Amino acid sequence: MDDQILLSDHASSLSVQAYLRMCGLPIQVVCRYNAEYMSPSGKIPFIHVGNQVVSELGPVVQFTKAKGHSLSDSLDDVQRAEMKAYMELVYNMLLTSELFVQWCDDATAGEISRPRYSSPYSWPLGNILAYQKQWEVRRKMNAIGWGGKTLEQVYEDVNQCCQALSQRLGTQPYFFNKQATELDALVFGHLFTILTTRLTSTELAERVKSYSNLLSFCRRIEQTYFEDKKLMKD
């Protein structure tokens, strides 16, 4: 749901939309408040094609590849290795940072994440579900060693990640020169969402804005693949 969706989920969802548009496949975006529970892996987004349901970008890429649509066929082995590694970098650092800022920062969690997450439900169910989700995310952060991090350290990690992406992109139009791949879709989804989402502080967006080639990259993809759709979120 538009009012319910949070930064990290919107980023993932936008990545999949971008990828499918890059493949030239027609899609229809549908919002449901119980999307998390409908998804086979518990994570959104997921696509529903015929009688098959596939969730998350990785499996979606493989699914479309099996149907004959692939963006990374022209890459050689070393490039494919790099592409996979950079995708993991985005998952490992950017997505985790987004989750951290949303749920482990008390200010953001209280003002934005919990109210939004619980908006489709009535009290007290909404509250319970929101706290449960927060607790789950915090446990995961502890397990991977992010539990002791401060917000500043997380912003620094985001900065490092953006620096790495900016280095890799350089002055090329896409990460692998002329052609858009799933890495471009993933990076676009996350960076665009960070830039356009209102949070309690603008630090996260500021870190991304300091890399001009990433900004122009996002603008380019938006103009090329999303010209017919209004992408701006509140």
Add this chain to the structure above:
Amino acid sequence: MAAPDELFCWEGDWGLPSVSTDCLVVLFILTKFTVFILKYPGICSPWRSPGGSLPALRTNQNETLSRPSDIIIHLRKQKFNADFDLSAKEGADSLAFISLLEEKLMPALIYTFWVEPKNFVEVTRRWYAEHMMFPLNFFLPGRMQSRQLEKLRLLRGDEHLEAGEELEKELYRDAAECMNLLSQRLGSHKFFFGDSPSSLDAYVFGHLAPILKCKLPNGKLQQHLKSLDNLSDFCSNILLLYFPRDSRAEPSAQKAPAAPEAGDFDNVPNKRRKQFLSALFALGAMLSYALLTGMVSIQHGHQEALEEPPDPEHIGAHEEEGDG
């Protein structure tokens, strides 16, 4: 001069300087610099480490760092930069491949050492139980296992994850893909970036060395790794060049498993001491029971006569009391 930092690491075995991945990463990074750090490498109990877990670096400001990435950042602040010779793009690639390792290979490592039932019972739990002190060896390996299982569950986002063929296939498939990608990236070079090791080399070594060296009953990961020659050579070369003492120690460790099954009892360390302590404990228990129930009584001085074998009528009276 400021007090040196202190590093606590798990003990080594199977030809490795340490059995833990994180410890291996830190130890390899440190070989690159001549930095004054006191190393305590033979630690067999996380309770002896300042942070409660291993590896742990206690800085001279009494701060304790446990994650390899934190330790690397700390070293960098002290001007020991493992990635000094890397270009900006290589630094970015380094970050990306380390993320790849942590997302794809680490879950499989956790599974193969801690969750897969045969491996855990026959190798991991036995190793930790043998190397830990009494009484930690009874409960600590089990506790470590539940923590690793929970970590795996949180990483996969599945609360009800259990060891099983499907999970194993998925994890090993991801791990195999990761190893293939690393192999493609390494090619025929000595290290990932140029001729000297960087932090990515340390991470790759830390993750792959235990797989390569430890003989597990379910050794699918090891088989796959051995099929990738450049990665196996990469690990072996690092061990030979940077940890020669430990790689030479390997043959003696391998002779022990060659002995027959009954010989396993002989391999328990401190066997004599344990036997003596057990006998002493048993004797003490019997004596105190005898004293408490009054079967044996200790009288002092002139009453020693009572301890002489009692007369038959006394025995008879005693027996009647016992039957009554």
